[in-house]
Amino acid sequence: MATKKKTTAPAPPSCSVCQGSGEVSHTVHVGRNRRAVGQQAGLCLNCLGTGEAPTD
Template sequence: MPAAKRPRRTPAPKKKPCPDCKRAGQVSESFQIGSRTKRDSADRQEALCLTCFGTGHAPE
């Protein structure tokens, strides 16, 4: 008796990349220095992408 055929699995649809971080999950931001004057620094720091929360995929 032949074995029963299993149904084929369809591949999961590809998710679109996040428009802000381009699949990295992180963005670089400038930051401020000082207690009263709040000068902008020339340096940048990495931060979690708030659009996709670090997943790298566009929200649906």
């Protein structure tokens, strides 16, 4: 009995903005002089959090 050859689809390319994580960091500003106090994680708007490169 012959065995079937398994074929796998190639992995989709990762997003260039978030490097495939789906999150990007944004600087948080506070006060009148807009002083930077830290960073906050946010959703990647290029891939909408999927981590895969968008297709045209």
